[in-house]
Amino acid sequence: AKEPVRVLVTGAAGQIGYALVPMVARGIMLGADQPVILHMLDIPPAAEALNGVKMELVDAAFPLLKGVVATTDVVEACTGVNVAVMVGGFPRKEGMERKDVMSKNVSIYKSQASALEQHAAPNCKVLVVANPANTNALILKEFAPSIPAKNITCLTRLDHNRALGQISERLNVQVSDVKNVIIWGNHSSTQYPDVNHATVGDKPVRELVKDDEWLNGEFITTVQQRGAAIIKARKLSSALSAASAACDHIRDWVLGTPEGTWVSMGVYSDGSYNVPAGVIYSFPVTCKNGEWTIVQGLAIDEFSRKKLDLTGAELTEEKELAYSCLS
Numbered sequence: 001a002k003e004p005v006r007v008l009v010t011g012a013a014g015q016i017g018y019a020l021v022p023m024v025a026r027g028i029m030l031g032a033d034q035p036v037i038l039h040m041l042d043i044p045p046a047a048e049a050l051n052g053v054k055m056e057l058v059d060a061a062f063p064l065l066k067g068v069v070a071t072t073d074v075v076e077a078c079t080g081v082n083v084a085v086m087v088g089g090f091p092r093k094e095g096m097e098r099k100d101v102m103s104k105n106v107s108i109y110k111s112q113a114s115a116l117e118q119h120a121a122p123n124c125k126v127l128v129v130a131n132p133a134n135t136n137a138l139i140l141k142e143f144a145p146s147i148p149a150k151n152i153t154c155l156t157r158l159d160h161n162r163a164l165g166q167i168s169e170r171l172n173v174q175v176s177d178v179k180n181v182i183i184w185g186n187h188s189s190t191q192y193p194d195v196n197h198a199t200v201g202d203k204p205v206r207e208l209v210k211d212d213e214w215l216n217g218e219f220i221t222t223v224q225q226r227g228a229a230i231i232k233a234r235k236l237s238s239a240l241s242a243a244s245a246a247c248d249h250i251r252d253w254v255l256g257t258p259e260g261t262w263v264s265m266g267v268y269s270d271g272s273y274n275v276p277a278g279v280i281y282s283f284p285v286t287c288k289n290g291e292w293t294i295v296q297g298l299a300i301d302e303f304s305r306k307k308l309d310l311t312g313a314e315l316t317e318e319k320e321l322a323y324s325c326l327s
């Protein structure tokens with residue numbers, strides 16, 4: 001039998017956490033033959049709710065779930081974890097300045113970085129979900145210098161999956177037949193959902209859709225604003241799809257992407273495609289043996305170039321804002 005993998009979920013009493021932990025315990029993240037031990041962290045005001053989630057995990061009698069650690073102690077939560085999904089963060093409240101939200105999250109991610117660095121298992125893989133996801137991940141990377149930069153990522157897979165979903169609805173084809181869309185840049189409204197290399201079967205999506213105006217306009221804004229549309233409809237955020245995307249991200253990273261297919265991940269930029277280096281930027285990546293590689297050599301037209309630059313500039317600005325919160 002396989003050794004259990006320890007999976008940390010922070011903000012585990014929150015909405016995404018509540019959707020995510022049963023998926024992990026059912027093997028959707030790491031495979032149906034992989035036992036797991038869940039580590040759930042939340043803040044003291046959420047301790048009682050967190051204990052309720054733990055009770056439900058016991059009641060669900062998941063065969064793969066070999067243990068649950070539910071705690072408000074960050075060191076206990078991080079100890080020995082192989083995978084860390086960082087969902088906890090300070091939400092933007094009405095009337096709060098962007099800098100105030102950034103400042104709260106910078107201090108959270110700085111302290112969690114130290115705890116992971118000192119107590120997580122070697123080679124722990126980290127996925128940041130909490131917003132601003134790219135910049136929270138960058139702060140985590142900066143304050144955990146002994147964790148390799150390649151192990152620290154942020155979630156843009158939900159945006160990627162939303163793009164697949166929009167194309168599949170438009171063409172009336174199975175979502176599993178749509179391949180190789182790309183989300184470039186920041187998990188924010190400047191992200192660029194790019195279909196220039198996407199296919200259905202062996203045909204380019206652009207040729208099948210035959211409507212560049214839609215692809216360059218409404219398609220992009222629909223993907224960018226999907227989160228807000230779901231909040232409007234549900235009066236709650238898109239926790240189910242965010243949790244599902246987090247599972248997809250980790251599963252493909254650990255188990256590999258299928259041959260000929262790439263996915264989008266926010267990773268530490270080396271300046272590929274002439275975007276800023278030294279920020280967490282979403283690229284098309286393939287994964288093999290537990291490591292991601294940026295897909296190289298894709299043609300970038302003038303329309304795309306502007307969008308890659310715009311979202312890159314926003315990430316540079318967020319990085320500066322985050323650093324100004326540190327001093």
Ligand code: NDP
Nearest residue numbers: 011013014015016046088089090091129130131237238242
């Ligand atoms: P959610 O579980 O709905 O969201 C958690 C984080 O994920 C938020 O930062 C949210 O960003 C982000 N996010 C990214 N993508 C999505 C998406 N598609 N849909 C929704 N959210 C997305 O928030 P809750 O408030 O329910 O739960 C947060 C938990 O974190 C609580 O249990 C709270 O106690 C805990 N927390 C922990 C802190 C800490 O560790 N120090 C500090 C504060 C809270 P956005 O804000 O933009 O919606």
